[in-house]
Amino acid sequence: MAGRGKIPRPTVKRLSLYLRELENQSTAGQTTINSRQLGDALDLTDAQVRKDLAYFGQFGHPGIGYQVLDLIAELRRILGTDHPWHAVVVGAGNIGRAVTRYGRLGGKGFEIAGIFDSDPEIIGEAVDRHRVRPMEDLAGVVGEQDVKIGLLAVPAEDAQLVAEALVAAGVRGILNFAPRRLVLKPGVPIVSVDLTVSLEQLAFAISLTEDGAIDG
Ligand code: NAI
Numbered sequence: 001m002a003g004r005g006k007i008p009r010p011t012v013k014r015l016s017l018y019l020r021e022l023e024n025q026s027t028a029g030q031t032t033i034n035s036r037q038l039g040d041a042l043d044l045t046d047a048q049v050r051k052d053l054a055y056f057g058q059f060g061h062p063g064i065g066y067q068v069l070d071l072i073a074e075l076r077r078i079l080g081t082d083h084p085w086h087a088v089v090v091g092a093g094n095i096g097r098a099v100t101r102y103g104r105l106g107g108k109g110f111e112i113a114g115i116f117d118s119d120p121e122i123i124g125e126a127v128d129r130h131r132v133r134p135m136e137d138l139a140g141v142v143g144e145q146d147v148k149i150g151l152l153a154v155p156a157e158d159a160q161l162v163a164e165a166l167v168a169a170g171v172r173g174i175l176n177f178a179p180r181r182l183v184l185k186p187g188v189p190i191v192s193v194d195l196t197v198s199l200e201q202l203a204f205a206i207s208l209t210e211d212g213a214i215d216g
Contacts, residue, residue: 034065
């Protein structure tokens with residue numbers, strides 16, 4: 001199998017899309033799927049699907065396609081979500097609480113180990129099955145529960161310092177909701193989620209269709 005580091009980023013992104021689609025198919029009772037069906041569901045060519053999966057070895061059987069459950073297991077293994085990942089949330093505001101309450105993360109292999117905040121007014125409040133904990137508890141929870149992921153949901157001006165605190169506590173990668181570019185030591189992956197950027201992209205795409213510049 002090729003080293004994970006050499007897999008193109010767009011391919012890795014598509015693996016998550018394949019996995020989600022396969023989980024939907026499995027829920028709908030589908031047991032096998034071929035690359036054309038999988039590609040059609042995601043607006044991709046069957047060649048693209050085969051090329052992406054070929055990075056990781058030979059799956060599927062000529063004429064039959066892929067066993068849905070086998071491919072789900074394989075994709076989870078490749079993505080590293082075949083074992084639970086523990087994550088902490090820092091910032092118990094709107095975003096932090098919404099993520100912590102989102103019950104389906106567990107089913108996708110991500111367990112929230114704790115939610116933290118610096119505001120003494122809200123420390124101790126219940127969020128789902130958690131109580132908001134003080135920042136002083138962060139390193140202990142990260143160490144005890146082998147937490148590898150930090151979800152950063154604090155205001156932009158606090159994001160850099162909190163990200164550094166997460167890394168110092170031992171987390172290995174950060175999902176950043178704050179609209180601020182983080183600078184961390186090499187080897188700490190950061191993935192940023194920004195609704196505004198997505199909405200701007202959508203607004204731009206809609207404007208183009210309204211101008212008649214592109215088709216649907
Ligand atoms: P919020 O104001 O409701 O909550 C922020 C929480 O962070 C507060 O409870 C505050 O006490 C806590 N906090 C502040 N400084 C801290 C520190 N140094 N250590 C620990 N906790 C600290 O904010 P909201 O609405 O939940 O937004 C959170 C972040 O997400 C903001 O940066 C916001 O701009 C961003 N955001 C991102 C979106 C996205 O699509 N990624 C969408 C909306 C907001």
